[in-house]
Amino acid sequence: MFNKGRDAQLWKDYRQGGSDAAREKLIEGYAPLVKYVAGRVAIGLPPNVEFDDLVSYGIFGLIDAIDKFDPDRGIKFETYAIARIRGAIMDGLRNNDWVPRSVRQKAKELEKVCSELENKLGRYATDQEICESLNISLEEFHRLLNEVSCTTLSSLDEMWMTRNLDDDSVRVLDLIENEDSSDPEKLVEINELKAALAKSIDALSEREKLVITLYYYEGLTLKEIGQTLNISESRVSQIHTKAIFRLKGRLSRWRTAIEVL
Known part of the structure; x- marks a missing residue:
C-alpha cells in the first residue's frame, strides 16, 4: 500500500x-x-x-x-x-445468477410476506406472525432462514433507484455519506431514503441492530460477530437474514423492478 x-x-x-x-x-x-x-x-x-x-x-x-x-x-x-x-x-x-432458482423463489416469497405484514401491521412482524402467514412451524422458519441466508449477505450494497427512474441509482451504503448534489429534488429524495433507512434500522430489535452495525459498518465477519456476541455463526446468520428481510419489507415502497440478491 x-x-x-x-x-x-x-x-x-x-x-x-x-x-x-x-x-x-x-x-x-x-x-x-x-x-x-x-x-x-x-x-x-x-x-x-x-x-x-x-x-x-x-x-x-x-x-x-x-x-x-x-x-x-x-x-x-x-x-x-x-x-x-x-x-x-x-x-x-x-x-451471473449464482443463487439457485428455488432458493431465490423462497427468498422472494419471504420478502413478499414481510412486506405485506409490515403494511398490514404498521410494524415489523414477529417470527410467529411470519410463520403463521407462511403456514410453517418456527423450526421450519429457522431452516428457511438458513437456506436463504446466502441471498442476503451484503444486501445493503445493492443498487436502489430514487423514484425518478431517470436519475442515477444509489447504493444503500452510500447513503451514510453526505454527498453533494446539484439537483435539489434528487437530494430531497435521497435524504428521504436515508431517513427511512435509519428509522427502519432503529426499529429493529437490539440484537438485529447490533448485527447489522457490526457486519456492514464495523466490517466484522459473521464468525467474528458470533464470537463477540457469544453465539454460533449460524445464529448470527439467522439474525442477519431476518433483519434484512424486515428492512426490505419496510422499505418496499422504495424498491424498483431491479433484480437483487
Whole structure:
C-alpha cells in the first residue's frame, strides 16, 4: 500500500494531468483492497463461487472508485473504495445468477410476506406472525432462514433507484455519506431514503441492530460477530437474514423492478 506523500502525489498527477501512469499505479497500489473485500464476501457463499471471479468483479469497482474519487472531500479513499468494490462484486454475482432458482423463489416469497405484514401491521412482524402467514412451524422458519441466508449477505450494497427512474441509482451504503448534489429534488429524495433507512434500522430489535452495525459498518465477519456476541455463526446468520428481510419489507415502497440478491 502507499505512503501518504506518494499517494497524494499520484492523486494530484491523475486528477490534474489525467496521467495514465498515475492511474495504473493507483490501481496497483490499492489492489490488496479488492482481495480483502472479496475474502469477506466469499464467507457464506456456495463453494461453486470462485474467489478469483470475485476479485475480477471487484477490480471493476476499484477502477470505478479511482475514477470518481475526489481527494478534496476529506474522505479516506479506502473507506470510499471498499463500498464500491463490494458493490461491484455483488453486481457481478447477480449478473451471473449464482443463487439457485428455488432458493431465490423462497427468498422472494419471504420478502413478499414481510412486506405485506409490515403494511398490514404498521410494524415489523414477529417470527410467529411470519410463520403463521407462511403456514410453517418456527423450526421450519429457522431452516428457511438458513437456506436463504446466502441471498442476503451484503444486501445493503445493492443498487436502489430514487423514484425518478431517470436519475442515477444509489447504493444503500452510500447513503451514510453526505454527498453533494446539484439537483435539489434528487437530494430531497435521497435524504428521504436515508431517513427511512435509519428509522427502519432503529426499529429493529437490539440484537438485529447490533448485527447489522457490526457486519456492514464495523466490517466484522459473521464468525467474528458470533464470537463477540457469544453465539454460533449460524445464529448470527439467522439474525442477519431476518433483519434484512424486515428492512426490505419496510422499505418496499422504495424498491424498483431491479433484480437483487
